[in-house]
Amino acid sequence: MGRIFERFEALRRNDEKALVTYIAAGDPSLEATAALIRTLEAAGADLIELGLAFSDPLADGPTIQAASQRALAAGANTDNVLAMVAQVRRAGATVPLLIMTYYNLLMRPGVAEFCRRAAEAGFDGLIIPDVPMEEAGELLAATTAAGLDLVQFVAPTSTPDRVRRASQLATGFVYCVSLTGVTGERTALPPRFRELVQETKRHTETPVCVGFGISQPEQVREVCQIADGVIVGSAIVRLCGEGGTVEELTGRVGAYVSNLKAATK
């Protein structure tokens, strides 16, 4: 079993929940991202999603769209992000890493080739929001062959049958979308996500993590009462976009993430 499974097992033993953090790779620079991975790891992030910027991120709200644009403008691409991660792994990072991106970036080099290279660089899983179960055949074969987990989504609009099938197909964790919408911070979560988490957990032993709209420690605590983990993206990405030196950036993000991590215990 891989790093993601091991991490959730360890958390379970400690009676903690997972803090999953997202940053856009290459925003503001690949060097900053490498430093941020170590910062997030040290601050207690249990899993890290690295966004591989795509020109047309249709599941993302304004914050991550802007970060994707900045990353692309700064020259981030599949090759240099994988190389940066390989280097971070060689330097000793053990935190589970997932790529979050859109399917076209996998298709361009070939889905199997992309997965093979991602695993080789040190990634543990993939999150591809524009590939629903029905279209996941080629991707599943490729992630399985490469030894990568493939996260599946359940949403408030998913029918009971889809929730069941997605939870059973997911490896790594099940991504429970808290609301109907795109990524981005919200002041409150709609209460419906609770039922969705409970329904999902009835079908699978795979951990269930809740994302979209979460940025506050109180929200983290609320979600961690019922789910196995919480995913925070846009709030961290916003901090990344506030400028300054790499030290200032990692300082800001580290403090924020430590605070969130405390809410998962």
Place this chain on the structure above:
Amino acid sequence: MRELSQPDSMGHYGQFGGRYVPETLMSACIELEEAYNRYKNDPDFVAELAYYRKHYIGRATPLYFAERLTQHVGGARIYLKREDLNHTGAHKINNAMGQALLARRMGKQRIIAETGAGQHGVATATVCALFGLDCDVHMGEVDVARQELNVFRMRLLGARVLPTKSGSRTLKDATNEAIRDWVTNVETTHYIIGSVVGPHPYPMIVRDFQRVIGEEAIEQVKEQAGRLPDCIVACVGGGSNAMGIFHPFSVYPEVRLVGVEAGGHGLDTDKHGATMTGGGRVGVFHGARSYLLQDQFGQITEAHSISAGLDYPGVGPEHSHFRDQGIAEYVAVTDEQALEGMKLLARTEGIIAALESSHAIYQAAEIARTMAKDQILIINVSGRGDKDMVQVSRMMGVDL
């Protein structure tokens, strides 16, 4: 006869199409597909659509024998399918009308759409005014600035125009924004997509509502000429007018189908919108697998065309399928050639076609010239050129 092209149950046309959308939208796509299948042959729905087509849109549009153009070119007999004579001036309303009637039956009170030049936005705003539906149109900020007239038309019709500020701030980004809006408001909102693109069932639904073009043309050409045509020519951006006329004819392998893409500054430059003929590669974009313009890493590249309606880096999945199966052939015509096509039809027939349609006119003249005088070619004149006059006058050095 060739078998009629239809998607499989998951919306695939061969390797193309499908449904590549976030999980949140899957149920909406399935709901739409079920509603469409329930109503498409429902006698009340069919009768209502027929009523509005005839009395509101002004169908059937004429199939007109372009005698002077035929003489000028000196080859095949050229007929024009006059989609420019539809209410709002283009074929776009065929689809907007069908989808609005569908949305009403689905109980959706709010309609959203994306638009580039504004033609689909105007068509959507029009049917929403007609049926009293709330209408929000997503339009790239760049397009809002350069298509003031259509922005004003939409607002006059009671629609809200929401400028898209992300990405390149053009049609592809407006489409992303419309999809995001749909994800967020999926329970109350129907998304009227403007071309044969997007996740299944959209390419099928839009095609079916545009098939009226080809169905009428078959009747009309048989009545006027006593036989089927030898060739059909239509422009292809997303490809809805082309699919609308191609699809009914595609069962006749003897009818040559030619789709004309935007060659922009030329296929040897990076300024074109020629997805299938200009080096596009198979990928996933806006919910479907199809050919698309992209760079070495899979980032979508910006298209260019003189005509905003062809300025799109993707193409409908069924066109990709038609191309790979040899059911239709595709070529590209440059900005300059399209302008020539516009002038040619204006001066020989007194018809000012849209810049989009002018691509087809140019190519049709080239093809007709090589055909025998007893052969027949039909051009789909998908829209009228009024919207393009300011731009064209500027290119001809005239300040209006």
